[in-house]
Amino acid sequence: MKPFFAPTPIHPLKETFQHNRFYIKREDLIPLSFGGNKARKAYYFLQDIEKERADCLVTYGSSSSNHCRVIAAIAATKNIPCLIISPSSQNTPTINQQLVETLNAELIFTPLSQVRETIQQTINQLKKSGLHPYFIPGGGHGPHGTQAYVDAYQEIKVVEEEQHLSFDFIFHASGTGTTQAGLICGNHLSNDTKKIVGISIARVAEKGLPVVLESVNDYLEKLLLPPLANEAILFDDHYLAGGYGQFDESIIEMVQKIFIREGIVFDPTYTGKAYWGMMQYLKKHQVENQTILFLHTGSSPLFFDQLQKYRHTRSVRNENQLYRNASAAKNGLGGDR
Numbered sequence: 457m458k459p460f461f462a463p464t465p466i467h468p469l470k471e472t473f474q475h476n477r478f479y480i481k482r483e484d485l486i487p488l489s490f491g492g493n494k495a496r497k498a499y500y501f502l503q504d505i506e507k508e509r510a511d512c513l514v515t516y517g518s519s520s521s522n523h524c525r526v527i528a529a530i531a532a533t534k535n536i537p538c539l540i541i542s543p544s545s546q547n548t549p550t551i552n553q554q555l556v557e558t559l560n561a562e563l564i565f566t567p568l569s570q571v572r573e574t575i576q577q578t579i580n581q582l583k584k585s586g587l588h589p590y591f592i593p594g595g596g597h598g599p600h601g602t603q604a605y606v607d608a609y610q611e612i613k614v615v616e617e618e619q620h621l622s623f624d625f626i627f628h629a630s631g632t633g634t635t636q637a638g639l640i641c642g643n644h645l646s647n648d649t650k651k652i653v654g655i656s657i658a659r660v661a662e663k664g665l666p667v668v669l670e671s672v673n674d675y676l677e678k679l680l681l682p683p684l685a686n687e688a689i690l691f692d693d694h695y696l697a698g699g700y701g702q703f704d705e706s707i708i709e710m711v712q713k714i715f716i717r718e719g720i721v722f723d724p725t726y727t728g729k730a731y732w733g734m735m736q737y738l739k740k741h742q743v744e745n746q747t748i749l750f751l752h753t754g755s756s757p758l759f760f761d762q763l764q765k766y767r768h769t770r771s772v773r774n775e776n777q778l779y780r781n782a783s784a785a786k787n788g789l790g791g792d793r
Protein backbone atom coordinates (compact mmCIF):
# COMPACT_ATOMS: atom_id res chain seq x y z
CA MET A 457 0.00 0.00 0.00
CA LYS A 458 2.33 2.62 -1.30
CA PRO A 459 1.12 6.09 -0.27
CA PHE A 460 -0.08 8.26 -3.16
CA PHE A 461 2.60 10.86 -2.35
CA ALA A 462 5.55 8.45 -2.27
CA PRO A 463 8.38 8.73 -2.91
CA THR A 464 9.17 12.13 -1.39
CA PRO A 465 12.11 13.91 -3.08
CA ILE A 466 15.75 13.39 -2.11
CA HIS A 467 18.19 16.07 -3.24
CA PRO A 468 21.69 17.36 -2.37
CA LEU A 469 22.38 20.25 0.02
CA LYS A 470 25.06 22.94 -0.35
CA GLU A 471 26.59 21.90 2.98
CA THR A 472 30.18 20.57 2.70
CA PHE A 473 31.18 20.24 6.38
CA GLN A 474 34.29 18.05 6.83
CA HIS A 475 34.18 16.96 3.18
CA ASN A 476 30.96 15.05 3.74
CA ARG A 477 28.30 14.95 1.01
CA PHE A 478 24.85 15.92 2.27
CA TYR A 479 21.42 14.98 0.99
CA ILE A 480 17.95 15.63 2.33
CA LYS A 481 14.72 13.66 2.10
CA ARG A 482 11.77 16.02 2.03
CA GLU A 483 9.01 14.58 4.20
CA ASP A 484 7.99 18.21 4.73
CA LEU A 485 6.63 18.18 1.17
CA ILE A 486 4.04 15.43 1.79
CA PRO A 487 0.86 16.99 0.41
CA LEU A 488 -1.33 16.71 3.50
CA SER A 489 -1.76 19.58 5.94
CA PHE A 490 1.85 20.90 5.80
CA GLY A 491 3.30 17.39 5.58
CA GLY A 492 5.94 15.88 7.85
CA ASN A 493 6.43 12.44 9.36
CA LYS A 494 3.06 12.70 11.13
CA ALA A 495 1.40 13.00 7.74
CA ARG A 496 3.15 9.86 6.47
CA LYS A 497 2.19 7.93 9.60
CA ALA A 498 -1.39 9.24 9.44
CA TYR A 499 -1.74 7.90 5.91
CA TYR A 500 -1.18 4.39 7.30
CA PHE A 501 -3.64 4.95 10.14
CA LEU A 502 -6.14 6.19 7.58
CA GLN A 503 -6.17 2.80 5.84
CA ASP A 504 -7.08 1.22 9.17
CA ILE A 505 -9.68 3.88 10.00
CA GLU A 506 -11.43 3.13 6.73
CA LYS A 507 -11.22 -0.62 7.23
CA GLU A 508 -12.79 -0.30 10.68
CA ARG A 509 -15.43 2.11 9.37
CA ALA A 510 -14.74 4.45 12.27
CA ASP A 511 -16.87 7.58 12.35
CA CYS A 512 -14.86 9.74 14.76
CA LEU A 513 -11.22 10.10 15.74
CA VAL A 514 -9.69 10.43 19.19
CA THR A 515 -6.06 11.22 19.76
CA TYR A 516 -3.68 12.65 22.29
CA GLY A 517 -1.02 15.34 22.14
CA SER A 518 -0.17 18.88 23.07
CA SER A 519 -2.31 21.31 21.14
CA SER A 520 0.86 22.60 19.49
CA SER A 521 1.85 19.20 18.11
CA ASN A 522 2.24 18.40 14.44
CA HIS A 523 0.51 15.08 15.02
CA CYS A 524 -2.69 16.69 16.30
CA ARG A 525 -2.76 19.11 13.36
CA VAL A 526 -2.51 16.26 10.86
CA ILE A 527 -5.13 14.07 12.58
CA ALA A 528 -7.50 17.04 12.81
CA ALA A 529 -6.96 17.55 9.07
CA ILE A 530 -7.75 13.91 8.25
CA ALA A 531 -10.94 14.04 10.29
CA ALA A 532 -11.92 17.30 8.60
CA THR A 533 -11.45 15.90 5.08
CA LYS A 534 -13.50 12.83 6.02
CA ASN A 535 -16.07 15.12 7.60
CA ILE A 536 -16.04 13.24 10.92
CA PRO A 537 -15.51 14.62 14.45
CA CYS A 538 -12.02 14.76 15.98
CA LEU A 539 -11.44 14.91 19.72
CA ILE A 540 -7.98 15.76 21.00
CA ILE A 541 -7.04 15.16 24.62
CA SER A 542 -4.33 17.65 25.58
CA PRO A 543 -2.35 18.17 28.77
CA SER A 544 -3.54 21.51 30.11
CA SER A 545 -0.04 22.59 31.16
CA GLN A 546 0.95 22.82 27.51
CA ASN A 547 -1.86 25.08 26.42
CA THR A 548 -0.11 27.80 24.41
CA PRO A 549 -1.71 29.44 21.38
CA THR A 550 0.82 28.26 18.79
CA ILE A 551 0.11 28.27 15.08
CA ASN A 552 -0.53 24.52 15.20
CA GLN A 553 -3.18 25.07 17.86
CA GLN A 554 -4.83 27.73 15.71
CA LEU A 555 -4.79 25.34 12.76
CA VAL A 556 -6.35 22.59 14.90
CA GLU A 557 -9.09 25.02 15.89
CA THR A 558 -9.54 26.11 12.27
CA LEU A 559 -10.10 22.44 11.39
CA ASN A 560 -12.91 22.33 14.01
CA ALA A 561 -11.28 19.65 16.16
CA GLU A 562 -12.42 19.61 19.76
CA LEU A 563 -9.64 20.15 22.29
CA ILE A 564 -10.20 18.56 25.70
CA PHE A 565 -7.69 19.90 28.20
CA THR A 566 -6.87 17.80 31.23
CA PRO A 567 -4.04 17.66 33.80
CA LEU A 568 -1.16 15.45 32.67
CA SER A 569 -1.87 12.94 35.46
CA GLN A 570 -5.44 12.38 34.19
CA VAL A 571 -4.72 11.98 30.50
CA ARG A 572 -5.12 8.21 30.42
CA GLU A 573 -8.44 8.31 32.27
CA THR A 574 -9.78 11.12 30.14
CA ILE A 575 -8.97 9.26 26.93
CA GLN A 576 -10.84 6.20 28.21
CA GLN A 577 -13.82 8.24 29.39
CA THR A 578 -14.02 10.07 26.08
CA ILE A 579 -13.96 6.84 24.09
CA ASN A 580 -16.60 5.24 26.35
CA GLN A 581 -18.92 8.22 26.02
CA LEU A 582 -18.61 8.24 22.24
CA LYS A 583 -19.42 4.53 22.10
CA LYS A 584 -22.41 5.02 24.41
CA SER A 585 -23.82 7.59 22.01
CA GLY A 586 -23.63 5.06 19.17
CA LEU A 587 -20.42 6.19 17.49
CA HIS A 588 -17.42 4.08 16.42
CA PRO A 589 -14.39 5.99 17.66
CA TYR A 590 -10.86 5.17 16.44
CA PHE A 591 -7.99 5.97 18.80
CA ILE A 592 -4.64 7.08 17.40
CA PRO A 593 -1.77 7.06 19.93
CA GLY A 594 0.15 10.31 20.54
CA GLY A 595 2.69 11.06 17.83
CA GLY A 596 1.31 8.24 15.66
CA HIS A 597 3.30 5.81 17.76
CA GLY A 598 2.75 2.10 17.12
CA PRO A 599 3.00 -0.54 14.39
CA HIS A 600 1.35 1.59 11.67
CA GLY A 601 3.87 4.38 12.31
CA THR A 602 6.76 1.93 12.25
CA GLN A 603 5.53 0.44 8.97
CA ALA A 604 5.36 3.92 7.46
CA TYR A 605 9.11 4.35 7.94
CA VAL A 606 10.02 0.80 6.96
CA ASP A 607 8.45 1.75 3.63
CA ALA A 608 10.16 5.16 3.58
CA TYR A 609 13.44 3.30 3.98
CA GLN A 610 12.65 1.38 0.80
CA GLU A 611 12.15 4.69 -1.02
CA ILE A 612 15.66 5.66 0.07
CA LYS A 613 17.02 2.37 -1.32
CA VAL A 614 15.44 3.03 -4.71
CA VAL A 615 17.08 6.48 -4.92
CA GLU A 616 20.44 4.98 -3.96
CA GLU A 617 20.18 2.51 -6.83
CA GLU A 618 18.93 5.04 -9.37
CA GLN A 619 21.53 7.68 -8.51
CA HIS A 620 24.42 5.29 -7.72
CA LEU A 621 24.62 6.59 -4.18
CA SER A 622 25.15 4.89 -0.88
CA PHE A 623 24.27 6.67 2.33
CA ASP A 624 26.57 5.93 5.25
CA PHE A 625 24.38 7.79 7.74
CA ILE A 626 20.78 8.84 8.14
CA PHE A 627 20.16 11.58 10.71
CA HIS A 628 16.78 12.80 11.91
CA ALA A 629 14.87 14.23 14.86
CA SER A 630 13.76 11.44 17.20
CA GLY A 631 10.81 11.90 19.57
CA THR A 632 8.55 8.92 20.31
CA GLY A 633 11.05 6.88 18.31
CA THR A 634 8.60 5.46 15.76
CA THR A 635 10.32 7.08 12.78
CA GLN A 636 13.68 5.81 13.93
CA ALA A 637 12.31 2.32 14.64
CA GLY A 638 10.93 2.08 11.09
CA LEU A 639 14.23 3.18 9.55
CA ILE A 640 16.19 0.76 11.73
CA CYS A 641 13.90 -2.13 10.78
CA GLY A 642 14.22 -1.21 7.09
CA ASN A 643 18.00 -1.11 7.39
CA HIS A 644 18.01 -4.43 9.24
CA LEU A 645 15.64 -6.23 6.85
CA SER A 646 17.78 -5.13 3.89
CA ASN A 647 20.98 -6.31 5.62
CA ASP A 648 22.34 -2.78 5.27
CA THR A 649 24.89 -1.20 7.59
CA LYS A 650 23.81 2.42 7.53
CA LYS A 651 24.09 4.26 10.82
CA ILE A 652 20.62 5.57 11.67
CA VAL A 653 21.26 8.33 14.19
CA GLY A 654 18.23 9.69 16.02
CA ILE A 655 18.98 13.10 17.49
CA SER A 656 16.72 13.19 20.52
CA ILE A 657 14.64 16.35 20.68
CA ALA A 658 12.94 15.58 24.01
CA ARG A 659 13.92 12.47 25.92
CA VAL A 660 17.12 11.45 27.65
CA ALA A 661 18.52 8.22 26.21
CA GLU A 662 17.67 6.28 29.34
CA LYS A 663 13.98 6.88 28.60
CA GLY A 664 13.97 7.23 24.82
CA LEU A 665 16.22 4.41 23.68
CA PRO A 666 14.20 1.54 25.22
CA VAL A 667 11.07 2.89 23.48
CA VAL A 668 12.80 2.77 20.08
CA LEU A 669 14.11 -0.71 20.83
CA GLU A 670 10.67 -1.91 21.89
CA SER A 671 9.09 -0.64 18.66
CA VAL A 672 11.85 -2.31 16.62
CA ASN A 673 11.47 -5.62 18.39
CA ASP A 674 7.65 -5.57 18.28
CA TYR A 675 7.96 -5.20 14.53
CA LEU A 676 10.58 -7.94 14.15
CA GLU A 677 8.62 -10.28 16.40
CA LYS A 678 5.61 -10.08 14.05
CA LEU A 679 7.94 -11.25 11.28
CA LEU A 680 9.17 -14.05 13.56
CA LEU A 681 12.68 -12.54 13.53
CA PRO A 682 15.05 -12.44 16.53
CA PRO A 683 15.19 -9.16 18.49
CA LEU A 684 17.94 -6.55 18.26
CA ALA A 685 20.01 -5.42 21.24
CA ASN A 686 20.52 -1.95 22.76
CA GLU A 687 23.69 -1.43 20.73
CA ALA A 688 21.72 -1.46 17.48
CA ILE A 689 20.00 1.81 18.46
CA LEU A 690 21.87 5.10 18.03
CA PHE A 691 19.69 7.47 20.03
CA ASP A 692 21.77 10.53 20.92
CA ASP A 693 20.60 12.80 23.73
CA HIS A 694 23.57 15.20 23.78
CA TYR A 695 21.76 17.87 21.77
CA LEU A 696 18.57 18.39 23.77
CA ALA A 697 19.37 22.07 24.39
CA GLY A 698 17.37 21.93 27.62
CA GLY A 699 14.53 19.62 26.54
CA TYR A 700 11.42 19.52 24.38
CA GLY A 701 10.63 22.86 22.79
CA GLN A 702 13.76 24.45 24.28
CA PHE A 703 16.39 25.97 22.03
CA ASP A 704 19.21 28.46 22.10
CA GLU A 705 20.63 31.12 19.80
CA SER A 706 22.73 28.65 17.78
CA ILE A 707 19.63 26.62 16.84
CA ILE A 708 17.76 29.77 15.82
CA GLU A 709 20.76 30.78 13.71
CA MET A 710 20.83 27.35 12.10
CA VAL A 711 17.16 27.61 11.12
CA GLN A 712 17.77 31.06 9.63
CA LYS A 713 20.91 29.90 7.82
CA ILE A 714 19.18 26.91 6.19
CA PHE A 715 16.25 29.10 5.16
CA ILE A 716 18.58 31.59 3.48
CA ARG A 717 21.16 29.20 2.04
CA GLU A 718 19.01 26.24 1.00
CA GLY A 719 15.52 27.71 0.77
CA ILE A 720 14.32 25.03 3.20
CA VAL A 721 12.06 25.62 6.20
CA PHE A 722 13.26 24.05 9.47
CA ASP A 723 11.98 24.79 12.98
CA PRO A 724 13.80 25.11 16.32
CA THR A 725 11.96 22.29 18.13
CA TYR A 726 12.55 19.39 15.71
CA THR A 727 14.36 19.73 12.39
CA GLY A 728 16.55 22.73 13.25
CA LYS A 729 17.61 21.13 16.51
CA ALA A 730 18.31 17.79 14.80
CA TYR A 731 20.32 19.38 11.98
CA TRP A 732 22.31 21.43 14.48
CA GLY A 733 22.79 18.26 16.59
CA MET A 734 23.94 16.38 13.50
CA MET A 735 26.66 19.00 12.89
CA GLN A 736 27.86 18.72 16.50
CA TYR A 737 27.84 14.93 16.18
CA LEU A 738 29.90 14.97 12.96
CA LYS A 739 32.44 17.24 14.60
CA LYS A 740 32.63 15.26 17.83
CA HIS A 741 32.94 11.87 16.08
CA GLN A 742 35.20 13.31 13.34
CA VAL A 743 32.99 12.02 10.56
CA GLU A 744 34.64 12.96 7.25
CA ASN A 745 34.13 12.11 3.61
CA GLN A 746 30.85 10.28 4.15
CA THR A 747 27.53 10.41 2.35
CA ILE A 748 24.89 11.64 4.73
CA LEU A 749 21.11 11.79 4.45
CA PHE A 750 19.14 14.15 6.66
CA LEU A 751 15.48 13.21 6.96
CA HIS A 752 13.38 16.38 7.01
CA THR A 753 10.51 15.31 9.25
CA GLY A 754 8.36 18.41 8.65
CA SER A 755 7.04 20.96 11.16
CA SER A 756 6.72 24.04 8.94
CA PRO A 757 4.10 25.74 11.19
CA LEU A 758 6.60 25.83 14.07
CA PHE A 759 8.97 27.90 11.92
CA PHE A 760 6.43 30.72 11.95
CA ASP A 761 6.01 30.65 15.73
CA GLN A 762 9.57 32.02 16.02
CA LEU A 763 9.56 34.39 13.05
CA GLN A 764 10.50 37.42 15.16
CA LYS A 765 13.59 35.65 16.54
CA TYR A 766 15.29 34.96 13.20
CA ARG A 767 15.22 38.65 12.44
CA HIS A 768 17.25 39.42 15.54
CA THR A 769 20.14 37.04 14.89
CA ARG A 770 23.41 38.24 13.44
CA SER A 771 22.67 38.39 9.73
CA VAL A 772 23.86 35.21 8.06
CA ARG A 773 23.93 37.10 4.79
CA ASN A 774 26.89 39.10 6.04
CA GLU A 775 29.04 36.02 5.46
CA ASN A 776 28.53 36.54 1.75
CA GLN A 777 31.07 38.85 0.09
CA LEU A 778 28.69 40.06 -2.64
CA TYR A 779 26.16 40.98 0.00
CA ARG A 780 28.82 42.86 1.99
CA ASN A 781 29.86 44.81 -1.09
CA ALA A 782 26.26 45.74 -1.82
CA SER A 783 25.73 46.83 1.79
CA ALA A 784 28.90 48.93 1.70
CA ALA A 785 27.74 50.57 -1.53
CA LYS A 786 24.35 51.32 -0.02
CA ASN A 787 25.89 52.77 3.15
CA GLY A 788 28.24 54.83 0.97
CA LEU A 789 25.29 56.30 -0.88
CA GLY A 790 23.61 57.22 2.42
CA GLY A 791 26.78 58.97 3.63
CA ASP A 792 26.98 61.22 0.57
CA ARG A 793 23.65 62.83 1.08
Ligand SMILES: *Cc1c(COP(=O)(O)O)cnc(C)c1O
Nearest residue numbers: 522631632633634635726753755
Ligand atom coordinates in the same frame (compact mmCIF):
# COMPACT_ATOMS: atom_id res chain seq x y z
C1 LIG B 1 6.94 14.08 15.84
C2 LIG B 1 8.08 14.63 15.11
C3 LIG B 1 9.36 14.02 15.16
C4 LIG B 1 9.63 12.78 15.97
O1 LIG B 1 9.11 11.64 15.35
P1 LIG B 1 8.97 10.29 16.18
O2 LIG B 1 8.52 9.29 15.19
O3 LIG B 1 7.93 10.55 17.22
O4 LIG B 1 10.27 9.99 16.79
C5 LIG B 1 10.38 14.57 14.42
N1 LIG B 1 10.19 15.68 13.69
C6 LIG B 1 8.99 16.29 13.61
C7 LIG B 1 8.88 17.51 12.78
C8 LIG B 1 7.90 15.80 14.31
O5 LIG B 1 6.71 16.42 14.24
